[in-house]
Amino acid sequence: MRRFSFCDHSEILFDEERASLLSVKAEGEELLSSCLPFFALRFRNKKAETKDIDSFAFRFLKSEGDRFYYEHPLADVALSFENKEDKVSVFISVTNKTHDVLEWIEWGSVGIFGKLKDENGKGEILTSYNEGAVTSSFARREASPFPYLEPSYPSQGKFSIFPNMLCAQFIAYRVGEKGLYLAMEDPERGTKHIDFCSYGESIKLQLRAYSNLNYGEDYVSSFPLVIRPFHGDFYDACSFYRDWFEKHLPVGCQRSVENHSLPSWYFSSPIIAPYPIRGKFDTDKMDPNCFYPYENALPVLEKVSKETDSQIMALLMHWEGTAPWAPPYVYPPFGGVKEFSSFVKKAHDENVLVGLYCSGFGYTLESKLVPEYEKRKEYEENGLSRYMLSDSDGKIASTTCTPQRIGYDMCPYCEWVKETFSSEIEKCVSLGVDYIQALDQNHGGTGYFCYSEAHGHPPVPGKWQVEAVEDVLNRIRHPKTLLGCESGASEPYLGLLLFSDCRFNLNYYFGKPFPLYAFLYHEYLHNFMGNQVCETLSDDDRNYPLRVAYSFLSGDNLAVDLTDKGEVYVSWCNSWEKRQVKREIAFSILKNLNAWKRGLGKDYLNFGRMRKPLAYLTDGEEKFRCQDGNYLSFPSILSSSFEVDGRKASFFVNYTNTLHRVSWDEEKVVLSDPYSEKKTVASSFLIEPLTAIMVLE
Numbered sequence: 001m002r003r004f005s006f007c008d009h010s011e012i013l014f015d016e017e018r019a020s021l022l023s024v025k026a027e028g029e030e031l032l033s034s035c036l037p038f039f040a041l042r043f044r045n046k047k048a049e050t051k052d053i054d055s056f057a058f059r060f061l062k063s064e065g066d067r068f069y070y071e072h073p074l075a076d077v078a079l080s081f082e083n084k085e086d087k088v089s090v091f092i093s094v095t096n097k098t099h100d101v102l103e104w105i106e107w108g109s110v111g112i113f114g115k116l117k118d119e120n121g122k123g124e125i126l127t128s129y130n131e132g133a134v135t136s137s138f139a140r141r142e143a144s145p146f147p148y149l150e151p152s153y154p155s156q157g158k159f160s161i162f163p164n165m166l167c168a169q170f171i172a173y174r175v176g177e178k179g180l181y182l183a184m185e186d187p188e189r190g191t192k193h194i195d196f197c198s199y200g201e202s203i204k205l206q207l208r209a210y211s212n213l214n215y216g217e218d219y220v221s222s223f224p225l226v227i228r229p230f231h232g233d234f235y236d237a238c239s240f241y242r243d244w245f246e247k248h249l250p251v252g253c254q255r256s257v258e259n260h261s262l263p264s265w266y267f268s269s270p271i272i273a274p275y276p277i278r279g280k281f282d283t284d285k286m287d288p289n290c291f292y293p294y295e296n297a298l299p300v301l302e303k304v305s306k307e308t309d310s311q312i313m314a315l316l317m318h319w320e321g322t323a324p325w326a327p328p329y330v331y332p333p334f335g336g337v338k339e340f341s342s343f344v345k346k347a348h349d350e351n352v353l354v355g356l357y358c359s360g361f362g363y364t365l366e367s368k369l370v371p372e373y374e375k376r377k378e379y380e381e382n383g384l385s386r387y388m389l390s391d392s393d394g395k396i397a398s399t400t401c402t403p404q405r406i407g408y409d410m411c412p413y414c415e416w417v418k419e420t421f422s423s424e425i426e427k428c429v430s431l432g433v434d435y436i437q438a439l440d441q442n443h444g445g446t447g448y449f450c451y452s453e454a455h456g457h458p459p460v461p462g463k464w465q466v467e468a469v470e471d472v473l474n475r476i477r478h479p480k481t482l483l484g485c486e487s488g489a490s491e492p493y494l495g496l497l498l499f500s501d502c503r504f505n506l507n508y509y510f511g512k513p514f515p516l517y518a519f520l521y522h523e524y525l526h527n528f529m530g531n532q533v534c535e536t537l538s539d540d541d542r543n544y545p546l547r548v549a550y551s552f553l554s555g556d557n558l559a560v561d562l563t564d565k566g567e568v569y570v571s572w573c574n575s576w577e578k579r580q581v582k583r584e585i586a587f588s589i590l591k592n593l594n595a596w597k598r599g600l601g602k603d604y605l606n607f608g609r610m611r612k613p614l615a616y617l618t619d620g621e622e623k624f625r626c627q628d629g630n631y632l633s634f635p636s637i638l639s640s641s642f643e644v645d646g647r648k649a650s651f652f653v654n655y656t657n658t659l660h661r662v663s664w665d666e667e668k669v670v671l672s673d674p675y676s677e678k679k680t681v682a683s684s685f686l687i688e689p690l691t692a693i694m695v696l697e
């Protein structure tokens with residue numbers, strides 16, 4: 001038995017003979033409920049068959065200090081523990097005794113109580129899923145569209161993979177003020193699976209690194225698995241990771257205030273208006289709608305601009321002249337280059353920015369939306385199947401956007417894919433647009449799993465995936481056009497994808513969004529609210545304002561999905577007619593909040609460093625019913641806090657339709673007009689509906 005103790009009565013007990021963590025105590029409170037295998041391995045052969053073994057199947061050989069040795073007929077494993085700076089860092093090495101490839105290596109697994117706090121259990125879990133998510137009911141998560149899934153081929157866009165749906169390499173659990181932080185502090189930012197799942201009576205917190213190895217090779221971890229009991233909340237857990245992150249910045253990642261390549265609009269807070277020019281939703285009939293010809297949109301956008309007192313970015317969907325959702329070919333625009341370029345020029349003359357939605361690393365054999373669009377001939381004549389993501393046995397399949405297209409996913413490691421994708425995006429750049437959401441469907445920016453032996457990369461996922469995407473993105477010349485992806489860009493791409501399409505709203509399906517992304521990275525980049533695709537919260541007047549408030553407080557740009565009449569609807573893919581938001585509510589909150597981002601709150605909300613929110617009380621709570629019948633509650637006033645050059649400011653938003661009071665335990669300096677320095681000193685303040693205040697420290 002090995003005991004690792006910390007100064008605040010926290011300790012970790014490791015049973016080296018069983019290879020299992022027996023106990024993790026944070027300030028005396030036990031956080032584990034059962035002993036799980038500490039490590040596990042997956043082997044994969046060329047028939048795409050896999051075999052998993054965990055540490056309970058191993059025989060303990062010996063220990064040398066804090067180094068422990070294990071053996072199994074298939075592999076030998078050595079673990080090395082280091083205890084310093086209030087944490088234990090564990091390295092692992094695996095000797096592969098087979099001819100198979102080691103696909104992933106899991107270590108640091110722990111078993112917590114099998115139910116979380118909202119299901120008569122205890123504690124809650126933070127992951128970096130879709131920019132940050134807190135789960136407080138395991139059962140609800142498992143019944144949601146986003147349950148624990150074992151990653152496999154072909155990939156699904158919702159797997160809990162880094163750098164993909166996960167932006168960061170850690171998971172945290174807390175019971176009240178006692179918590180456990182588990183991280184893979186890997187500066188190379190290779191592929192990982194970080195998630196939690198059912199294991200017997202307990203919930204297992206699980207971190208796996210994909211090996212990047214070839215058949216028969218051994219694995220030696222180049223980074224530690226960090227185990228850290230702590231006192232505090234999830235912001236404290238994020239701080240541990242941010243400290244590490246800032247000592248190991250990804251290549252090209254710099255503070256936005258020092259990044260002179262950013263366009264001026266990045267700091268002028270345009271409101272993003274996603275809309276299609278054909279059809280009304282993803283799988284609608286693709287006939288031109290009221291926004292075509294393109295210029296038809298300008299009067300609508302001008303009105304929105306006036307009503308919100310903000311610049312607008314038109315973010316076009318279904319504009320591809322090939323077929324909507326038919327990657328990799330998107331160019332020329334529907335209606336032709338001349339017509340589109342004329343629209344861009346007129347838009348710019350009217351101070352409207354223009355952005356385009358593309359699709360990621362997909363290959364479309366046949367569009368289901370525009371049946372006459374098909375590329376089977378090109379695919380077959382040029383043998384393009386050799387560039388598609390494949391399983392270990394060479395089989396090719398895809399689950400991406402199957403209602404819209406028949407096709408596959410391309411492997412970005414292949415030269416043909418790199419050239420095809422980058423040249424297609426460069427053609428879009430040549431249209432003079434301001435922004436391209438280039439990697440839709442590739443959440444966070446990464447391509448999906450490929451096990452091909454023919455592409456030149458290791459035959460399992462790993463850091464080669466990141467290197468391939470970086471290479472593709474670095475090839476694209478886009479001096480005045482920003483690029484982004486679906487969900488916030490994951491950590492390796494923070495210097496490359498500087499404005500992305502957030503998906504925090506999906507987290508309401510199984511938990512609540514948490515501003516992990518903004519807390520870690522807001523000084524370096526910000527994103528926009530996203531097209532809000534798929535909405536589970538009840539239809540009422542607070543639904544859209546809640547999400548606007550959340551985005552604003554994360555320091556992101558706001559977004560508004562428009563109907564043809566210039567009305568607002570709740571989220572992309574919901575029918576225009578059925579789920580509208582009252583115009584006066586939508587435009588009031590957009591105008592009132594964006595004024596802070598353009599006015600006195602500008603520095604904080606555009607490039608501030610997020611801090612833990614101030615402690616505050618409100619006089620109300622809002623309940624929302626979700627599609628699954630569960631209710632989510634939020635305070636009637638939401639808040640966040642930022643720091644710039646030693647100056648600190650907090651923002652408080654009342655997103656409801658009634659007055660609400662915020663109060664603090666001491667007097668604060670309150671500003672209630674985003675353009676006036678007039679201050680009030682008070683320990684409580686009434687906030688008007690759909691408005692925000694700023695509090696200085």
Ligand SMILES: [Zn+2]
Nearest residue numbers: 411450452455
């Ligand atoms: Zn490949």
